[in-house]
Amino acid sequence: MLTTQRQTVHLPGSEAYEALRKPLNAALDPRPAMVVEAYGVADVRAAVLMATERNLPLAVQATGHGTHTEANGALLLRTTAMDEVEIDPIRRVAKVGPGARWGAVIDAAAPYGLVPLAGSSRDVGVTGFTLGGGVGWLSRRYGFAADSVIRAQVVTADGRLVSTDEHPDLLWALKGGGGSFGLVTELEFRLYPVKQVWAGIIPFQGDYRALTEKAPDTLSTALIISPEGTKLKVMSTVPVEGFEAIPFREAVMGGTPARHLDFFTDLHDDVMEMAVEAGKEATVEIRHWGGAMAGHRGPVAAANASYSVIVSQALPGLAEAFGPHATGGSFLNFLADTGRTPDAFTGYERLAEAKRAWDPRGLFSVGHSIR
Missing domain, CATH: 3.30.43.10 (Uridine Diphospho-n-acetylenolpyruvylglucosamine Reductase, domain 2)
Structure with a gap:
């Protein structure tokens, strides 16, 4: 040693x-x-x-x-030990180190009636989640976690320490473009005044497509189809009939492993039928996107999608069945196949230019790297 x-x-x-x-x-x-x-x-x-x-x-x-x-x-x-979390309640901003986890941010912000745009797990790292776009249960209301980033401190491939205050091109790339451009040692992002949410998981037998077509941006939902039955996950920032108000930190929503993922602009009858069939063998999660996420101006391709379908197992023939109806895009946080990295982005050439500018020798080339 x-x-x-x-x-x-x-x-x-x-x-x-x-x-x-x-x-x-x-x-x-x-x-x-x-x-x-x-x-x-x-x-x-x-x-x-x-x-x-x-x-x-x-x-x-x-x-x-x-x-x-x-x-x-x-x-x-x-970078696990670099887990600092600092809350500025006046500016409604959090500043974190690269080892910080969402649970620490949620807990630190809660006394001020503020919340971050965290994902489904308190244990996930803030920086990696955010650089990959970051979708959570408040994203239809406030956007991707990447949209809330206002500043980053970055160690570049040549060892310099720079701030995105002087490099707006770097900030744009980091807001959903992944970690190809440098090592983020400090991240600042907005917090939101949400003291409580109306959330839970209930049995569901209705028309999910009709429900989402009428859903306001304050409401996020996901339909879960599995051998155990069909359920609906709900989180809203305004009252919803049948759900009690709880603190955001107590809303345990969970997630489905993304062994298969596709995005759709609408839920065609064929897509719903295939999802129901897959749900006989695996867990299928159909999630409603859109809302504030559609206003994303960074590189996240999923901003153009209305729905995602995640399946917990890579079932035979699934990709071929969904393919004709899917957008062809992906989402970096859910994408295991590094050969498909470009599918997670729009404006890929602009990301490639940023990569050449900030990491011309390809130091940061392991995993989802821009080429």
């Missing part, structure tokens, strides 16, 4: 290396050249320079939720 002033470098063969190299996905068994733990910005900069000197690609992991590719032969930077 090698150590610098605060930074710890773990090499193959050590106990810490074995523990820290693994992501959340148990199917992956990465063998990085080394694992580096960062405790501050100086450590991140040192890791970038070390990777450059040794001609190693650099991969980043905070919680491991967004890891889809094995970082074999790379320098794996763990």
